[in-house]
Amino acid sequence: MSEHTDATSGTRSVTCPACGEDGPAGARFCEGCGTRLPSPPERTAAGDPADHARAQSAAWGTAADDAAEGTADHAAAEGAKDETGASPDPAGHGTAEGTAEGTAEGTAEGTAQDAAEDTAATRPDDAAPPSCHDCGGTIAADGYCESCGAPRRRERDHWVEEPTTGVAGVCDRGRRHRRNEDAMALHADAERTILVVCDGVSSAPDSDRASLAAATAARDHLAAASAHLDRGPAWSEALTAAVEAAEDAVLRSVGDMADRDEPPSSTFVAAVLTGSRLTTAWLGDSRAYWVPDGEQAIPVSTDDSWIEEMVARGLDRETADASPQAHAITRWIGPDSGNHPPRVVETPLAGPGWVLLCSDGLWNYCASPERLTQVLRAAQQGAASTAQIAERLVQWANDQGGADNITVALARHEAGSDNLRDSTQSKES
């Protein structure tokens, strides 16, 4: 990745080493080809590894269209080589989640594999070609497996975050969509756990940009909020402010696309877990649940959807559900959102259990709390980590058809422990 200032607009942007597309500064994935972008290099006096990387990428960029994507791995590796020269972080994992991923060895299989993929894509030192997610074969320079022909899995299409034990999320393209327009961002420190899930509106092109910008900005805002926000109302305000930060970030990331009839936009759900209190804010139909151990899941959010609005106005659910627009969302984040504040609720947590945030890619297959609870309990069985539970839930949704992008974020809450997360195992299940 190279970070440079666009001469015409003056905005900072990054160039993908694989395909040469420009993206907003701080972007984690290339919008063009989905390649994970290495973290920004420290600016050094020596200077411009970026220019070199850009020159390289221009060279690759002139190849035939088909080959352009194919060179992604090598290009990414080359680009990263320059980065490693300038950056104190040799793995290129500057961000919190990057570090978490890099160290999350031996957790879920998918996590390990992902980490391996990342390493292959960003570390030139052991430049072994990446392996195929489907068959384990070698991915050729053209981006496809040499044995089974599967495309290299783009990092944007499936990733895992596990900022600490007991807090994890998986974001996945699903089976039917060609892009992953879902996004998530997680954070955990001594005072708080933050989960954010965003679902890009698929009817609006390029909503994968909006969702990732929104999730990242909201997470960063909440992570930076004063740790002394120990009272619920203050976290409500912080969440409302986080939505504003997300709106701003979306506007910055979509640029001129904001003027489209259907500008990139996204749902939003964020949860802050502190002590024994859960504060949740949302816009749209991505959901939050509180799932106490041994009990049924309790919906925390209520979808901002046409069907819920009709039901709230007294229409019976069956009739409303039959409408073609039943699942259309009525609130979202994006240039045409109207800047509605999110709905915010506080939930005191009495005992141990799970906070679960998800996009409709999961809940469409288990819309009732009963069904969701069953599915979560099944995923918990024998799971070695929270990331593995999230992976299993995503896998389950894919097994149901994977009709949409799927995101699951989980945070373990231990009763009275003030959220000391010393155990990854659910003690009941």
Next chain:
Amino acid sequence: MAAFTAEVFQNEYLATGSTDVHAIVTVTCEDAAAPTPGAGGGAAEIIMVDTSGSMTGASLRAAQHAAVVALDQIVDGTWFAVIGGSHVARRAFPYANATMPMVQMEPGARDAARHAISLLRADGGTAMSTWLVLAAQLFDTLPPGTRRHAILLTDGKNESESRGSLSRAIASVTGHFQCDARGVGERWVVEELREIATALLGTVDLIAKPEDIAADFESLVRASMARGIADADLRVWTPMGAQVLFVRQVSPTVDDLTNRRTQVTPLVGAYPTGAWADESRDYHVAVRLPARSVGAEQLAARVQLAVDDEVMASGLVKATWSDDDGLTARINREVAHYTGQAELASAIQEGLAAKAAGDEATATTRLGRAVALAAETGNAEATSRLRRVVDVDEEQGTVRLRRDAAKLDEMALDTASTKTTRVRR
């Protein structure tokens, strides 16, 4: 060094349950004449002239003239020889007593060869197997990596030996050299020369009048001299569990390569393409994949051009299963066009074969189909050739075999049947 590019035309979207992926891959060669490091370099040309008794008179004189014209096109330094062929093959030049089986062209050699050609006499029968075998023997004395090209000219049927004998000889020399085959007049057999030209990666054509031989030879040798790439393979990679349904050159001519596959790796097959000049060729590749669920995406084939085991260009053929009829129902224009052109070639050949066998019903059906396909695919040349052999009832859309069709017109239609037109882009 020569540069190759590969461009893929396909509809990658497959409906649920669909398994077959079709693509047209256009391979283009540029700067073929630029020296290629590591290549042996050098070229060799053999001219084979029919000297059977039937050539006596104007035909032999025209053939001699054409051979001399061809000599003038052979670039100095090129290895060459001239063969006079009847029921036996004789090396006309270098002379029988020469120490070298072939010599390199230079002004003195050209003069000497001219004289040798003037001494050719028509006598005896026709056994083309002997000509091909002698040509292969001469070419085989040259250093590896030499481009080897021959022209074969005949005016008659291969009557001094069995059909099987010719086929065996063709098989034995396949891969040793490339050969363009030409028939002059109307007494030769299209199918015989087509077998030679197809196996030896050349073209077959009819020369109606002896006086036209010279111009044809001139262009053939000039084209041969322009081919800077000695030998290239089309390589087709398919994923595990896939099946190559066919690999077919579809432009400039239809040529089914499917059965000429040699295995490079279990997943990669190589198909010979011969020498390349600055040119484009189109290939139709069809692959059968195990059906996958909607949303699945994979590579169906890598279609590559390799020279001396080095991949020079690669085209990616993809497959994506979708439940969107708007995507899956589309038939790619290039694929449709060349599917029609390949069927046109076989309809013409089958129709003419049926006509020759007296099966008028089949002949009428197949040639009728050919007329329709030629119109659909915009092949005006085929349409005009077909109209010399059949009458077309425009209103009914039916055809009738012409009683007055000339033998020469039928042969012209047959030899040109594999020529295709390109998609207008």
